[in-house]
Amino acid sequence: MNNKRASKWAAGALAATIVTSGLGLAAPYANAASPFKDVVVGHWAEKHITKLAMQNILKGVAPGQFNPNNSVSRQEAVIIALRFMGIEDEVNKSGAIILPSALIVKDDYKAYIQLAMQKGILNRDEEIALATKEKGKEWGKSAATREWFTRLLVRSIGKDADARAAANRATSFPDDSSIDPLMRGYVNVGVGSELINGVPAVNSSGAKITKFDPTAALTRATASTLFSRAEAKLAVAYSGQVTGTLMFASADKLTLLFQDGTSKDYAINSSTPIYRFDDNPSSFSALKLYGEVTVITSADNRVGYVEQTSDTAKVETHEGTFKLLSSKQKRITLLEGTETVDYFYDDTNKPKVTDANGQAMALEAIPTDVPVKLIVDAFRAPADRKILSITVKQSVSNKSGNGTVVSWDATARTLQLKDSATSATDSYTLSTNATIKKDGINVSLEDLKTGDTISFEVKNGAISSIVIVKSQFATKSGVFSSLDKTTKTIQYTIAGKLNAEYLADNVVAKIEGYADATLDDLLKDDAITLTFNDAGKVSVIAVTGRSVQPLNGATILDYSVNAKTLIVNDALGNKYNLDVTATTRIDLNGTKLTIDQALPYLTAKGKKINIGKSGTNAVYVSIVAKYAGTVTENNTAAKTLKLTLDNNSSITISYNSPIVDIYGVNGKTMADVKVGDIVTVLLNGTQDQVSSVLVQKNVQFEFVSVDTTTNKLRAKRTDGTVEDWTIGTGIVLQDENGAATTLAGLNSANLLNVTMSGSTPIKVKAVTVAYGRVASVNTAGATIDLVLPSGTTVTKSVGATPLVLKNNVPQGSLVAIAPDDRVEIRKDESDRVVIEIITPLRKSFWYYESASRTLNVLKKDLSDTDYSYTLHPQVYIHQGTTVLTMADFKNPDAISLYLLRGKVVEVVK
Incomplete structure (x- = not known):
């Protein structure tokens, strides 16, 4: 039982008037879980009884008492049907009432029975025949049977002709022969229209079946539920009931938007009953914005019933770059890809605007050229649709200050910063042209560390500059002398005095403009800054007095073997004469070459290469057939692709109709390659055009299995697709902290974040849940x-x-x-x-299949296909703090199921 909701109901009575056992009105019973004290919280029919009570369709047998498990009489069922149809006001209580003598009915009900016959939901001859057959019983007080009630319900929604047409067709129930032939058509229509369903039973051999049980008495709770669900088949406007699109939900207020464009706020509180279309109790926090919601208010305008009647959001989402606001025309213009699109808003329901940090802002304050997301209604005609909300996908503030780096992702360029002035922790993106300086020198993104004290400047919500005031790690600056890899030491001078330090095992070298610098690229007399780790060893050697200028896509004009001079033109046609020295690093697609191995390539006039130069020296020469970097421009008209490479240099490459490989999608073209995408570009044989573009994409998978013998990893995507990968040397495996791991280190406790380059995985990182x-x-x-x-x-x-x-x-x-x-x-x-x-699923236990670990619950009706659930291998089964097994459950125990990724992770009895 949901004790939380029980205590909320106990806080106050439902503000509504309920029809009592007479025909007057009375207040609901105080401190009850529903309008009736005997309909407790969690009762399977609680939602339907509450709704019909608020609609003034139901009555109690006494103030605050409903007797849900008692049978409903025929005369009661008829009154409920008339109220359900919305025609109770047509009852003539003062006119002559003429009923057949065989129909014994309580005086207060006679006018209703007469109207029911006039409206055709009761047939005089049929009921006389029934009363005659039941000699000694009062027709009105007798319990309504399931087949009789089905006929009443089918006629109430205007399907009498359909039932007569289906009279000669057998039902699908094993007890079809027990159904009155005069009722069979109504049962067929009732079941087919999802008004009523069968009941669980066991046949003579012990097998579970579903029968109709036509002559069984119907309870008051069941009758309420059937009429409540039948409302979907009949258009009746009940007093105080409205349905609209949910625009806002909080603990004290709901806002509905109606089809005519008007909206209204409804006050709620902790006692307001809130339900879903699947009959489960709910709360304001579980209501889905932009879905359909029904609200019923009492005579004094207090909300007595709320139901999320549809989870389907009646909105559309549009994303693009904000270009223009026209207040006069109530229009906003976005750039979506290469096209401008106009959207309109309504002044009476002006869209709510927030930035990436959730801060409210004025519509007029949205700056030009920022990325935005629009929520637009989808329930009006396309020409009449209006913007409901706008999210600016970045902070738009301008500020400067000091703070401490809480977290920093150099790849994503995202920073969390604790502001020294406010102590607040804010999230920012580093702008593309942002600078990071330390000791007056520009440093790389990787030089910024968590824990660093910085001064910063923010423009339009993005950090435009950072100065590292105090590094988390100690540093020393000097002049490089020598390095010994055997003893793992470095020698350097400070003010002419020689110093020596030990190197960390993972020491790295950094040279501005040279992304792949190694210790071998350090030159004597380089100005350097050393960064020390917690153990006091050098972890980073940064060259500060020398930089490497990249020449990407340079063309070889000539190479002198004797002079070791390489003559090239850069991409702009500028000529350079560069010396190939003993320290020049030469590689072919990342594979290191000796000068002799590289000679055929260096002497190939017209060959495309990437060069890093420092002065007149060639620091590195890369003979490439591919580039990896970030897309900064994709000109589909000129058919050129511009990339920023890992060393912060850029290159522009032509293309015609290259293959575009994006994981999980087919038929993509260069129009699908976006600015900001990380890509690997494969070149054609002459190195002058793109042949393929592999777009990098991070995808989360569910671990399935590993086979360490064959190096196989199986993982399942959220859409159910299972991938099989052979894990070779080209795929990086990491634990959740980013440290290297093995296949055996991945297990069912993990999700997997897989970095795909096109359709090929290049990194698998464990995600612990x-x-x-x-x-x-x-x-x-x-x-x-x-x-x-x-x-x-x-x-x-x-x-x-x-x-x-x-x-x-x-x-x-x-x-x-x-x-x-x-x-x-x-x-x-x-x-x-x-x-x-x-959100828990409230179900009733049916049976458990241990071989397949399948838990089956009782069906809601014949059409219910959602009744079998697979248990997770680590499922937690309990009652309170007592651990149970599935053998501790019996039909029909009430259970709560918690599901993750389609499997039950917790069962609560």
Whole structure:
């Protein structure tokens, strides 16, 4: 039982008037879980009883009492049907009432029975024959049977002719012969229209079956449920009931937008019953924005019932670059790809505008040329659709200040920064042209470290410059003398005095403009800065007094073997005479060559090469058939592709109709290659055009299995596609911290973030997930205390901007997470923290198949196909703190199921 909701209901009675056992009105029973004290929270018909009570369709047998398990009488069923049809006001209580003497009916009900006969939902001759057959019983007080009630319901929705046409067709139930031939057509239509379904039973051999049980008495709860579900088949406007698109939901207010463009706010509180179309209780935080919601209010305009009638968002999402706002025409213009598209808004429902940090901003304050996302309604005609909300996909603030680096991703250029003035932690993107300086010298992105103290400047929400004021790691600057790889030492001078340091095992060399610099590229008398690790060893040697100028796509004009002079033209036609020295590094697509091995390539006039030069020396010569970098321009008209390479240089390459390989999609062309994409470009034989473009893409998979003997890894995509990969030397395997791991280090506790280059995996990184029950949430500290299935409580730090999801709908912040929620905490394919709130499925146990680990629950009706669930290998099965097995369950035990990626991870009895 959901005790949380029970306590909310107990806080106050539902603000509605309910029809009592007479025909007057009375207030609901106080402190009840519904309008009736005997319909408890979690009762399977709670939603339907509550709804029909708010619609003034239902009545109690006494103030606050409904008797849900008692049978419904025929005369009660007829009154419910008339109210359901919306024609109760046509009852003439003062006119002459003439009923056959065989039909014994309570006086208060006679006028209703007469109207039912006039409207054709009761047939006089049929009911007289039934009353005559039941001599000694009062027709009105007798229980409505399932077949009789089905006929009443089918006629109430106007399908009497359909039933007569189906009268000679047998039903699909094994007890079809027990159904009255006069009722069989109504049963066929009732089942076919999903108004009623069969009931579980066991045949003589013990097998489970579904029968109709035509003469069984119908309970008041069942009758309420059937009429409630039948409302979808009949257009009736009930007093106080409206349906619209949900635009906003909070603990105290809902906002609905209607088809005529008007909107209205509805006040709710902790006692307001909120449901879903699948009959499960819900809450305001679980309501899906832009889906369809029905609200029923009482006579005093207080909300007594809320239902999410559809999860399907009645909106469209459009993304592009903001170009223009026309306040006069109420128009916004976006650049989407190469086309400009106009969208319109309504002044009476002006769109809500927020930036990437969730900060509200004025529509007029959106700067030009920033990326935005529009939510546009989809329930009006295309020409009449309006913008509902706008998200500026970056912060648009301008500021400067000082702070400490909380986290830094040099590849994604994303930075989390704790501001020294406000102590707030904000997220930023480093602009493309941003500079990072230390000691007055430009340094590379990798020189910025977590923990560094910096001064910074923000323009239009992106960091435009950084100065490293204090590095987390100690540094020393001097002049390079020599390096010994055997003893792992470096010698250098400071003010002419010789110094020596030990090198770390993973020491790296950095030279501005030279992405692949090694220790061999250090030259005597280079000005250097040494960075020390926690052990006091040199981890980085950065050359500060010398840079390497890249010449990408240069053409060989000549090479002098004796003088070792290489003459080239750069891409702009400028000529360079460069010396190939003993320290010049030469490679073929990354494979190092000796000068003798490289000679056939250097003497091949017209050959395309990449050169790094320092002064008149060639620091490196790369003979390439491919480039890897980031797309900065794709001119589909001129058919040129511009890349920024790893050394921050750029190159422009022509193309005609190259192959474009993007994982998971077919039929892509160069129009699908976007600015910002990381790509590998393969060149044709003459090195002057693109032959293939492999777009890099991060995809999250679910681990399936490994075979260490054959080096095979199997993983499943979110759409169910299973991939088989042979893990060779070209694929990097990492644990969740980025450290190298092996196939054996990957297991079913992991998700996998796979970096694909086209259709080929190049890196597999383990993603550890944490599933459990929320004990507490610290929104200020951005932590969650999580009780794991083992009973252990762990504190998970989730960062300042985690993505919180519920039913795949973003919730905005940690505020949406409540104690006792079940959550999974993981990182997505972009290493962003994702917290998924798992909504339980309330079911009734049927049986368990141990061989296939399949849990079967009772069907809601004959058409219900969602009744079998596979248990996860580590499923947590319990009642309270007591661990159970599936042998501890019996039909029809109430259970709650929590599912992740299609498998049950927790079963609660």
